[in-house]
Amino acid sequence: MSQTALIPSHRKPRQSASKTALRAGVAGGVLSTIAVAGAAGPAQAEPVTQTIEMPTITAGLSTTVAASAEATQQVALDLETQANEDAAAATAAKAAKKAKAEAVRKAEAKKKAEAAAKAKAEAKAEAAERASRSAERTTLSAPSGSSSSGSSVSTASAPASSSAPASSSASGSAASVVSFVQMQVGDAYVSGGTGPNSWDCSGLVQAAFRTVGVDLPRVSQSQSTAGTQVGLGNLQPGDILYWGGAGSAYHVGVYVGGGQFVGAQNSSTGVVQKSLDYDPPSGAVRVL
Template structure:
């Protein structure tokens, strides 16, 4: 036996053919993979890269907030529209009120002018009546002084004068003919009935019942009238000495007054 037979050899053991083949196959596969990857990389380098972004899905809370925001926006729009309509209505109402105020002012001014004109006419008419009464008063004064000789009543005239004086103090009632109350023509009619003379019932007719006489030539028993002959509105009886007795009005009743108290327009004589 050799003296080296028990010494272990230091050479690497030979690889088996199968292992060598396996390693060669693995290496080839790796190279193939690298080749494909390289080719793919080259292709990807030549083409643009498209990246897809996925939007986040709305959660229930976010959806509710969006809905509430939409409702709030819609409500705000409705409020703006309502306010605009109210503003338009207010503007229209203000315009109408302004127009109505102008009309009212115009009508008030017209009424004021009409009232002023009526007052002016009334004042002119009053002044005219006062002037006429002043003239008549002067005539009555003259007639009093000129009729002194005929101021004493006699006969039927005395009876008429006595009757009307006996009624002084009684009430004035429209349409009354005695014995407790009279109106102006009722007193005159009843007085002349005492002496058998029938006179018309109303003042207008009594003012034309006899002969027209001048106020400057009055005698007791003459009928005095106020207003025009045939359109008189008041009558009384002249009792002499510049005095007359008549049923004047509800406040004074039957009374005796001087001619200057209310100067008459004319007179008629029936006795």
Template sequence: MSHTAHIPSHRKPRRSSAAKTALRAGVAGGVLSTIAVAGAAGSANAAEPVNESTIQMPTLSAAQVADVTEQVAADLQQQAQQDTAAQDAAKAAKKAHAEAVHKAEAKKKAEAKAKAEAKAKADAAEAARASRSSSRTALHAVTTAASTSSSSSVGSGSVASIVSFVKSHIGDAYVMGGTGSSSWDCSGLVQAAYKNVGVDLPRVSQGQSTAGTQVSLSNLQPGDILYWGSAGSAYHVAIYVGGGQFVGAQNPSTGVVERPLDYDQPTGAVRVL
């Protein structure tokens, strides 16, 4: 064993590399600052000559070294905080930009969706209109066929023409004082139906209710004029078309319709032909 092994070491503990670096930077900064102050003071005191013997390096106390070190550390910490704040601001700006782009895309998609839905609704409405038009065409064809069949049952001639005429105008509008060609009041339609076969009737219901031979409701024939009210003062007229049905311009709500007799039982009837 060495004869010095029992002697305790008097070495001081080593400082970390970071601490040494900070201390050296602080001391260097302090020395430079002190030299700068000394130089300024020397320039101000021009009366005192400067030579090698008068220049002395400043001696820093431990307190001064600690102050300088603390200041450097504070500056570094402030710089780190500023860097962190700048990074946070950059991240926030990037996030805000991404959110703005996302919102713009979402708005664009919503507008495109709304436009597509509006177009789909318009297409559906157009299809519905086309379907209704097709249905009306089919109904007209059925009505025409029914009129032809009815004409065959009542025979050819004026009566069949009257029945066919009024049935062809089912669906037309009711207009007070209307006499055609697609809007009628009750007596205007009856007058036009008979005029179509060369028979002139009075213009109003009162005159039409007495224009022919009175017949009972149990002995009706197609082409007979039905009236509501009393003969000579009737307030409504229509044409009996056979099968217990009549056609007339009823009112503004229904227009020209075909209805069974029990829908609105007439008061009487007259036969012109």
């Protein structure tokens, strides 16, 4: 007998073939069952139905709808306000345009009326000039109305005989004004002229009074109300004569005494010294 015969073996005892076959058969059956179940599972699965309950949002939705409606109403009001403002602006612009056109029309009408009045005055002066051609030859240094004959004697003799003492009777500022205008006799008439060699009627009068420190308005209308109104029967040398209404005069001149005046008449005659009978003035004002 061997010495190791009594020592138990450490090997696992070998299983019998029948047990191994049994276990294999059981395992194969389980796997077959699982395979069959897996194949049939999807076809036999029932659909899952689930009901989801939504939360109630009625309160929040009402607030949102109300806010949206208010915003829409505000937009509508803003649009209406803007439309009203645009309409008002258009109306105002239309009214302003109409007023401007009316003002332009009135200004043009006034300008035409003034031009017509001036043309009428010039035409009147020219007509008188032609009608009294012989009497116009009277000069400052030759007041000899007695040498004339016929009707010219009757119209110019009285002023001529008194013209020298009339000029000498002026004194102070009045004498300076008279002397200035008489020195301009023979100068040209130019509309808007203010000297020194061409004048219009109001430009000559303004320049004459400026020599004595009196600043008169520029135009005839204003000069006809620049002083105290005096009667034509109470004239003194240096008085301003005007033709037309006080405040609406279309011509002015300076009374130099002796029934005569000096004025820038028109483009045909220039600055002349004439008898009051040549073109009787409408009134007079006294500044000095």
